[in-house]
Amino acid sequence: MTPLIRQLARRTLCAALALTPLWTSAAPLEPGAELPPLKLNDQYDKPVLIGPATRVLLFTTEKSTSDWVIKALSAKASEHPGAVYVADISAMPSAIARMFAIPKLRELSFPVGLARDAAAVAELPRRAGSVSVLHLKLGRVTKLQFVQTDAQLLQALELAP
Numbered sequence: 001m002t003p004l005i006r007q008l009a010r011r012t013l014c015a016a017l018a019l020t021p022l023w024t025s026a027a028p029l030e031p032g033a034e035l036p037p038l039k040l041n042d043q044y045d046k047p048v049l050i051g052p053a054t055r056v057l058l059f060t061t062e063k064s065t066s067d068w069v070i071k072a073l074s075a076k077a078s079e080h081p082g083a084v085y086v087a088d089i090s091a092m093p094s095a096i097a098r099m100f101a102i103p104k105l106r107e108l109s110f111p112v113g114l115a116r117d118a119a120a121v122a123e124l125p126r127r128a129g130s131v132s133v134l135h136l137k138l139g140r141v142t143k144l145q146f147v148q149t150d151a152q153l154l155q156a157l158e159l160a161p
Contacts (some may be wrong), residue, residue: 040113043105048113052138054080059124059132068150079151
């Protein structure tokens with residue numbers, strides 16, 4: 001092997017090893033899996049409690065699906081005391097979040113767990129154009145749904161134990 005080929009092989013190996021964490025990221029949660037601890041704060045910068053009493057975890061990554069959850073919980077938040085809403089806002093520029101999104105969320109009557117770092121919610125399942133609905137029992141996922149309309153979201157909340 002020539003020195004040039006050896007050097008190229010070494011660089012390729014180093015690059016592959018540097019990217020390995022991207023390839024081996026955690027798999028999304030599935031039914032039967034235990035919900036990992038999520039350390040998130042809400043729109044008031046207070047810790048969001050996701051524990052044994054949490055029966056449904058609603059997770060969004062897009063503005064349009066977030067609007068469905070806000071609409072559903074604003075109308076019936078008191079009817080779903082075991083529901084926790086988590087929004088991934090990590091892709092939102094921090095200035096936009098600080099000036100517009102978070103002040104708007106402070107108008108809500110319920111807490112919204114805000115994932116400002118994508119790594120904090122990397123294990124939560126997601127699908128474009130959908131709200132991820134994780135039904136939980138004592139911290140374990142019992143059912144996973146990807147709802148694509150506000151009507152489906154309301155039905156999923158009604159089916160929650």
